Amino acid sequence: MRADVQRVLAETTPAKLPDQFGSRHAFSIDVEEWFQVGAFEHTLKRDDWPVLESRVEHQTYGMLALLEEAGIKATFFCLGWVAERKPLLLHAIYEAGHEVGCHGQDHQRLFTMDRSQFVHDVFGSKKRIEDAIGASVFGYRAPSFSLTPDVWWVYDCLAEAGFTYSSSVYPVRHDHYGLPAAPRVPFWPTQDRSVLEVPMTVCKTFGRALPASGGGYFRLLPYGLARWLMGTAARQTGVPTIFYMHPWESDPGQPFVAEAPWLSRFRHYTGQRALAGKLRRLYRDFDWGRLDETVVWPVLRAEGRLP
Numbered sequence: 001m002r003a004d005v006q007r008v009l010a011e012t013t014p015a016k017l018p019d020q021f022g023s024r025h026a027f028s029i030d031v032e033e034w035f036q037v038g039a040f041e042h043t044l045k046r047d048d049w050p051v052l053e054s055r056v057e058h059q060t061y062g063m064l065a066l067l068e069e070a071g072i073k074a075t076f077f078c079l080g081w082v083a084e085r086k087p088l089l090l091h092a093i094y095e096a097g098h099e100v101g102c103h104g105q106d107h108q109r110l111f112t113m114d115r116s117q118f119v120h121d122v123f124g125s126k127k128r129i130e131d132a133i134g135a136s137v138f139g140y141r142a143p144s145f146s147l148t149p150d151v152w153w154v155y156d157c158l159a160e161a162g163f164t165y166s167s168s169v170y171p172v173r174h175d176h177y178g179l180p181a182a183p184r185v186p187f188w189p190t191q192d193r194s195v196l197e198v199p200m201t202v203c204k205t206f207g208r209a210l211p212a213s214g215g216g217y218f219r220l221l222p223y224g225l226a227r228w229l230m231g232t233a234a235r236q237t238g239v240p241t242i243f244y245m246h247p248w249e250s251d252p253g254q255p256f257v258a259e260a261p262w263l264s265r266f267r268h269y270t271g272q273r274a275l276a277g278k279l280r281r282l283y284r285d286f287d288w289g290r291l292d293e294t295v296v297w298p299v300l301r302a303e304g305r306l307p
């Protein structure tokens with residue numbers, strides 16, 4: 001194991017978990033534009049973003065309608081970039097009773113920033129989101145799960161910015177992200193226990209750690225297998241599943257980026273047409289709720305930090 005991984009894991013402590021969580025799992029949506037994804041970073045330039053077709057409003061309202069139909073409240077981690085341009089969208093999410101969290105300013109991966117750049121990014125985006133919704137924001141999700149051991153100081157900055165929790169670590173092996181040695185249950189990443197980390201869901205099976213948190217895998221895998229992975233992981237850990245997706249994943253009408261590498265196109269476009277139907281099944285088969293209510297508050301209560 002690399003020395004920096006060992007160093008940060010030595011700093012972590014498991015959080016005290018409640019005897020039993022409620023029956024709900026956590027549903028989260030990372031609100032960003034279709035062109036802000038890692039898959040297109042070498043094809044679509046950041047300078048071009050302002051002139052590309054914005055579809056985030058239409059897509060997110062679609063997600064909101066599906067959630068409302070199922071009577072589900074979820075957590076929306078929003079980019080400051082979106083908050084600045086579509087404040088009414090964020091307001092509508094908040095007013096519908098969903099939790100609003102922060103996904104950074106413009107999807108810059110954390111390990112590409114130094115500490116002062118990150119402070120600028122996270123304080124700025126949090127403020128833009130809070131201005132849009134007229135309320136405080138407590139949850140953070142790193143763009144592309146890029147909270148790696150090299151930038152573990154990010155947790156200190158999140159604490160300074162007033163965040164209570166982060167949901168930014170994915171304990172799997174993947175070509176773009178992943179910290180396989182991280183705990184699979186909520187933990188304190190630093191010794192001062194200022195910010196709780198709620199890692200993404202991983203299922204241990206066939207001697208391997210498999211991602212079980214939705215995302216692109218939910219589109220690519222048969223529904224029954226995705227459901228089995230999520231249910232099994234939750235039984236193994238005793239912690240609710242953390243599901244995540246993006247508004248652009250269910251929009252077959254979005255522009256097609258033919259110049260992107262084939263793997264990026266495959267990951268981005270496959271299964272978009274079928275996603276709404278799969279989500280309806282998912283909403284029927286599990287109870288879903290906001291990340292703060294289903295996981296964070298129960299842990300903080302068990303820790304004696306909340307009444």
Ligand SMILES: [Zn+2]
Binds near residue numbers: 143
């Ligand atoms: Zn994202």
